[in-house]
Amino acid sequence: MFSSIKRLLIGRPLKSHELGEQKLNKTKALAILSSDALSSVAYGPEQILIVLFTISSAAFWYSIPIAVGILILLTALILSYRQIIYAYPHGGGAYVVSKSNLGENAGLIAGGSLLVDYILTVAVSVSSGTDAITSAFPALHGYNVEIAITFVIFITILNLRGVTESASVLSYPVYLFVLALFILIAVGIYKIVTGGVSPQLHTPIGTPVAGISLFILLRAFASGSSALTGVEAISNAIPNFKDPAPKNAAKTLMAMGALLAILFSGIVFLAYYYGISPSEKVTVVSQIAEDTFGRNFIYFFIQGTTALILVLAANTGYSAFPLLAVNLAKDKFIPRMFLIRGDRLGYSNGIIILGIASILLIIAFHATTEHLIPLYAIGVFLPFTLSQSGMMVKWLREKPKGWVPKFIANTTGAAISFTVTFIFLITKFSQVWPILIFLPIIVYLFHRIRKHYKAVGDQLSLKTCESPVTIKGNVMIVPVAGMTHVVENTLNYVKSLSPDQIIAVYVAFDREAEKQFEEKWKTWQPDVRLVTLYSYYRSIINPLRKFVDIVEHKASEGNYRVTVVIPQFIPKKGWHNFLHNQSSLLIRTFLLYRRNVVVATVPYHLKK
Amino acid sequence: MFSSIKRLLIGRPLKSHELGEQKLNKTKALAILSSDALSSVAYGPEQILIVLFTISSAAFWYSIPIAVGILILLTALILSYRQIIYAYPHGGGAYVVSKSNLGENAGLIAGGSLLVDYILTVAVSVSSGTDAITSAFPALHGYNVEIAITFVIFITILNLRGVTESASVLSYPVYLFVLALFILIAVGIYKIVTGGVSPQLHTPIGTPVAGISLFILLRAFASGSSALTGVEAISNAIPNFKDPAPKNAAKTLMAMGALLAILFSGIVFLAYYYGISPSEKVTVVSQIAEDTFGRNFIYFFIQGTTALILVLAANTGYSAFPLLAVNLAKDKFIPRMFLIRGDRLGYSNGIIILGIASILLIIAFHATTEHLIPLYAIGVFLPFTLSQSGMMVKWLREKPKGWVPKFIANTTGAAISFTVTFIFLITKFSQVWPILIFLPIIVYLFHRIRKHYKAVGDQLSLKTCESPVTIKGNVMIVPVAGMTHVVENTLNYVKSLSPDQIIAVYVAFDREAEKQFEEKWKTWQPDVRLVTLYSYYRSIINPLRKFVDIVEHKASEGNYRVTVVIPQFIPKKGWHNFLHNQSSLLIRTFLLYRRNVVVATVPYHLKK
16 A cells, blocks of 8 residues: 555656756756745845844845845855866765865865755745745735645655656746746836835935944845855756756856846845835735735736745755765765665655655744744855865865966855855854754764774675684574464474474473473474473563573584574464564564574464 | 663563562552542532533532432442442453353443543543642643643553552552541531531522523533442452452442542532532632632642542553453453563553553543543443443343342442433533444454454464475575675575575676676685576565565475575664665565565674
């Protein structure tokens, strides 16, 4: 039944060679790879206003200079990622760039924070998408967590099916979103120019504001820079581009940067001019749209495409997380299971774990975008900083022709990213401290895991010359619970192997039963030696374990191998197992993991 | 670590012969066996008032005639249980009495409804005990569920330790509770007689009340009869009494009846005279105590002993449920695991399941006593009716000397119990309907389970003459994942058994690896035949399963037995298992449960 539900949800399994490599042209790549970055304008500008609002709504004019700062940051990032694209044409994720230039630990810090970050990408995007929906339909307020979780489950299933096949479909919402925001910005500016909006709604730029401080401004700047999350996506995905891949990728990156700049400035400007205050129940974009159009078709079109692109942005987490996990697993820093392709050729384990982790985050943070963002942003800017620094080191080390401008671009990127990371740490310490605890733990775990894999590999490898012990003979122990067909079947099997010795073991709970059993046994199986053990504590395992220990000790002296052969009847239906004590399973697990004996189970299948 | 926590909570394991039989004298028996019955006065009278309150507080005077009716019911029940004590000196639970006189299904209905009922005993008593506490400390309101669950966990642990050793301690709270209520009733009546209570607080008996109906009165009567739950406890526990057991038990029963009658009438009378209205936040007993004494030491003494006796009453569920489960398991109606005595000689499985089930009920009903009581009461009165009817049949069938008065006593008991059950069904249908659904399901499950056990027994029994197949030889299949020490170790073992054929099987995911593996194998293990399987769908299990099927099919034609020998390395630490694909476990489970092959696991213990 489980497997038919699985078929229904994720489709029939695919053969390995069905893994098609679909190359993207620029238009499609722009759509697919930039949903994360572009969708950030749905929450980025709002974060600036939320910080400024803690002073007063008179401080809102500061959002304009802050936005200028963020645009400069954006330019620097785009230029420096352009360098990465050309330098790492096979995909230059922060993990790869940091590892190869700054060393293993820097790579692991980048990798660890990105792993966490992709989970946050999903949580933030879905929560923010949910905000767009509940802004449009206030009746849905209070169900944010449920709606967000439903989205995550939906995206997870979609990814388990494999999304690539429907990738063309995924590009429409992105262009619709860009179109929707273009209409919004254009109409908004038209209204402002034609005097349709009262200039009284906002305080003019330059108005002195009581209580404003550099601290607050930096905080607002850092919060607003969350609008830049996702710009690294293109540089990770260069191999997916049509040839010449690096050139196409670079062009796409520039186009995305331009779009992001326009949308971000447009939203910030309209929010400022309209004098919009952030509200818990209605997003800033929703307020702008409502003030511009009223609650008509275009309003719902804007909200709908916003929600859609945010859900798509979550989807980028689903392509990035499993791929990064594969890279880390190949280097043996995380469990090997992340390397396995599922029925539909996606890395199912990574997809499922990402889904579960982001649902847990959504529950923990009650799907509140504002509280998730600081952690998210620091998790983005830390790898930004590391990969740009890695590029600096690369240029300094290799000094290729014309390296100086490249070096300057990456240095600027590194410096600004570092500054933003630092500002986050200082101004939002109460929200970002967990990363200071989790990152070292994650890096430590990475090392521990690799150490273990290395130790296992060494021990298994035939190159280590551990001379195998020659086995001189076999002793077989059969634990018996009664005189039944199950035991008979097992004894017949053991006899057919003709080991050097067969010992049947019976654990008795009272003396009377012990005697009776011994007598009956003599007539039933006179040729098999029976040992009865008396159990004071009604446990079967303990006396058996002690007995096996003794036999094993003696046997190993003469290079004999001990096999415990367990008779087990298999009921016809699964639920029947619940009605029988699972002693044989317990015995097996216990002996196998703690003792050096072979454990064999002889099934006796019941017919009804 | 788990086992040391277990030791700390429930103590060291006990040997089987440490199971002491502690016989009870009358005083101690009265205390231990009547806590359930006596504690019912903490919620019984309140249930009458809650029903009458739906009309108006003027209807409260009806509680007096209703109480008289309940006292008559109590007398009839006590007299008829007296008969059961003499007729079933080995303990006459409703299950035994109904089964032996009315047939199996009647017994199963009684048994099933009692199983559910003991869970409700725990839930109701603990919820009501929590009410007593939150009445005294209003600040604790809103934490009812948490407090109740803590109590259940506490009692569960106590019972897993084994309560008998501390049984003497358990008798104090009961006597303290009786003392507390005696003081309350005596002082209350003294105040009334000396005119300390205004006679204006209540409407005189006989005042006409608008809207009163027979339906409401019957409903109030049925609700109030919940005060009689627990009177059957003594008749189940006769073997625990000192000799002459039946006589002592009968005397104890009468004493309990008398105490219950006094406490019940006293509470009902005071509640009526004080004109107390039921309230969600303060229990009726708490109100009476506060009106009589104010919130002084005696008030807290009364509330404290009430809470204590209610928790003790929950404890009676813990002695009765596992014993009934043992009886049902002996007759093979429920899983065998209920027969196993745990480390401390208690029937741990029954105790744990009771604890979990009552916690679920408490959560589902938000620890609201009032909503739990109808289900509880019908679950009590149904087995009451069945066991009394069983006694009627017994007398009619056996007709011993002087059977007529006994028959009359049981007939009265049966008639009244039936009437109460019927009234519950009619007047509280909206609350008790689940029992009409669950009982048939439970009885059906009982039969299904027994049928399965019987089928298994038949198939295992050596009496059935299924001639065992002689095994002519052995084929051993070794799934290999690489060329390592683990595989080497396994192959050495298999060779030492010298079966007729050894086949190593390798599942390849790509053609290149397949070829390479085959070539290397030839030089490494030239004497072991290697079969490589190509897996299109990246699954190891499926190709392996198909291969095993083919081999097994061929082998069985020649009466050969197939053994799959799985090489498995065992990491040094438990958490390491998480880092390795558990393919061997999967293969084992799959083959063992679905195919007729022996599965052996050869461990290779890693040293670091």
